[in-house]
Amino acid sequence: MPELPEVQVVVNGIIEKFLNKEIAEIIEIRPKTVQYFTEVEEFGKILDIERRGKFILLFTDKKLKIVVHLRMTGKLISEETEDYLPPHARAYFVFKDKTRLIFDDARTFGKIQIYQQNAKIESIEKLGVEPLTDNFNEKYLKNILKNKKAPIKNLLLNQHLVAGLGNIYVAELLFRAKISPKKEGGKLTSKEIVKIVKETKSVLQEAIKHNGTTISDYRSIYNKTGEFQNFLKVYQKKICECGNEISRIKQAGRSTYYCPKCQK
Ligand SMILES: [Zn+2]
Missing domain, CATH: 3.20.190.10 (MutM-like, N-terminal)
Incomplete structure (x- = not known):
């Protein structure tokens, strides 16, 4: 999607x-x-x-x-x-x-x-904040994650909390932030929340610069594929750049890719 x-x-x-x-x-x-x-x-x-x-x-x-x-x-x-x-x-x-x-x-x-x-x-x-605006910041994320028992991956996918993120970019931003997708939202430290905000913005900006990610169907209006699929680190990958195998698990019915060694 x-x-x-x-x-x-x-x-x-x-x-x-x-x-x-x-x-x-x-x-x-x-x-x-x-x-x-x-x-x-x-x-x-x-x-x-x-x-x-x-x-x-x-x-x-x-x-x-x-x-x-x-x-x-x-x-x-x-x-x-x-x-x-x-x-x-x-x-x-x-x-x-x-x-x-x-x-x-x-x-x-x-x-x-x-x-x-x-x-x-x-x-x-009902949409949550736009992650590329200044309204998506440490204070906002800390506030919406407070006391949340759900895993951080599921919370970031919730369009009512943050608008526009999906399975690919949540996997990639959590890898960049070195945070396990299974970690409870309410248990993230301030430092981890700051990392998530930073990596969310940077992965989205880089992806836009490379015309998005084409896994199967996506095309621009010029009927061209994106190029960011060439820069993915964990999504649908088998081996992490650290040499460890990438794990594939199900969360809320959807595949999650992460490196258990790099992401804690
Ligand atoms: Zn790794």
């Missing part, structure tokens, strides 16, 4: 290619891909594009907010031709200049939702 860096790279691509372009129509190929929460006469011109957690938000001059969630396998692909569609195209934006932005999604969990600009969207309202 695309995580914060991949979604940010998609957002950056949309800004490059589609900012200030006018949407002529949104064509739905697979029913229930596009959901309307308001009536639409005209979509209008895209004035602003933002990321919140793993959501993409497009704001138009017709006071609309278009929310795209890529979920497992969703991609937004820029297409210059007027008729080509990739095999898993579920919907597409057509712009007044005839260029298109195609929503391709093999697993079909992704959605395009259309709201009024000021609509409150529960799943977005």
Whole structure:
């Protein structure tokens, strides 16, 4: 699933290619891909594009907010031709200049939702802080981890606490911080919390710089894979750089990769 860096790279691509372009129509190929929460006469011109957690938000001059969630396998692909569609195209934006932005999604969990600009969207309202902002700091993390019995890995994956992290980056940031994913959140020391904040920011920034991580499906809007998979240290790895075997365990139903020698 695309995580914060991949979604940010998609957002950056949309800004490059589609900012200030006018949407002529949104064509739905697979029913229930596009959901309307308001009536639409005209979509209008895209004035602003933002990321919140793993959501993409497009704001138009017709006071609309278009929310795209890529979920497992969703991609937004820029297409210059007027008729080509990739095999898993579920919907597409057509712009007044005839260029298109195609929503391709093999697993079909992704959605395009259309709201009024000021609509409150529960799943977005409930998101925790953005880890690349100054609000994600030692004080915030200490506060949310206080008395928590759950393992740190599960807490960092909780979108209501920190927005945008997923299985890959939590594994990598805990490796960099040398902290076991099994450690109880409430038992982390101040020093460990500082390390987590620092390594979260640095791994996300590096991943964005390398256009995200492609394990299987993720592509940028230019239909290119990311490169950060070449820099992963533990996620889906067998041997740690220390020479020890990487352990693979299940936590909350999901695979966790870590080095028991390097991470305590
Ligand atoms: Zn190791």
